[in-house]
Amino acid sequence: MLRWRRPTLPDELLIDGRRVPVLATRRAGARTVRLKANAISGCIELSLPPRGGEDAAVTLLKSHHGWLAARVAGWPRPMPFAPGASITVDGQPVLIDWQAGHPRTPRLAAGRLQLGGPLESLPGRIERWLKARARADLAEQTLRLAAVVGRPVARVAIADPSSRWGSCAGWNRPEGARIGYSWRLILAPTWVRTSIVAHEVAHLVHPNHSPAFHALNRQLDPRASEARRWLARHGAALHWVGREG
Ligand SMILES: [Zn+2]
Structure with missing residues (x-):
């Protein structure tokens, strides 16, 4: 191209x-x-x-x-990482509470993301904090659900793809599959994130979208179609978080 x-x-x-x-x-x-x-x-x-x-x-x-x-x-509005701006974490509104006296590392408490440090590095620090939270949460959920279906997972990685929320590669490798997610799922409600995890974990057993895949997916996550609808409606807005314009 x-x-x-x-x-x-x-x-x-x-x-x-x-x-x-x-x-x-x-x-x-x-x-x-x-x-x-x-x-x-x-x-x-x-x-x-x-x-x-x-x-x-x-x-x-x-x-x-x-x-x-x-x-x-009809496009979403940009939600920049800026003092006084609001983002979502786990689908809940979170105010970016920058004050010079706060520690540099962000801390989430009572709907506020408190952080201090230089303003120039604030967007980068918030994004790193969100990514670390996404990675930890998604890895934990993936390994827990993979144990339920009895399949190994070699690696859980996060990235920022524009066209997919999750991916599963090498489902039949003896050392385990590599599962990838969009870090932006940490912005979405927890049950939506869990639903993407269940979808990718179901691919550990069925590397397709066959009826057998959907049956297992529903078993792992009864809210699968509800989550798909949520993402169809609100997913684009997650891509405008951290964007200036
Ligand atoms: Zn799929």
Whole structure:
């Protein structure tokens, strides 16, 4: 996949006072220009054929301005890591309570994330704290549930993927599978996070989405479909946590 910007295509669009980046990608199999308003990345995405298409892309941006504006208006709002701002942890609102006298390491108490230290490093410290909490929680839950189905897990890792909440690789390796999660699940309600864990652990037994997989998944987590609905509705907003604009 090659990515570049042609001079004829804008780098960004101003939509209702919001600067929205435009990302153009050329795709080998593409025959026409396609337009997408990506609520997760916060970008307007254009996919173009291997050659040409710039004029069609510009026309498409103009003719779909109203459509784009409606989509962008429905995007989540950025929730930056900043003093006085609010984020969610385990689905509960948490106020970022920065005071010079607080310790540098964040501490969660009574709906407040207390921390001091330099303001420049505050976003990074909050993100590291959330990731550490996510890793510990997800690893603990995964190993506990993997023991229930009697399958080994070699590694539980966290990352920041845009298109999936969890992944399971090497389900049949004797040394155990590698399970990965989005750290952003720590922002979601606990039962939603547990549901993703149950989904990945069910893949330790069934590396597919067969009826047998769903039966085991439901057995491990009766709220599986409810969690899927929650993520379909609120998942995009989790990707706007820690974002400035
Ligand atoms: Zn799956």
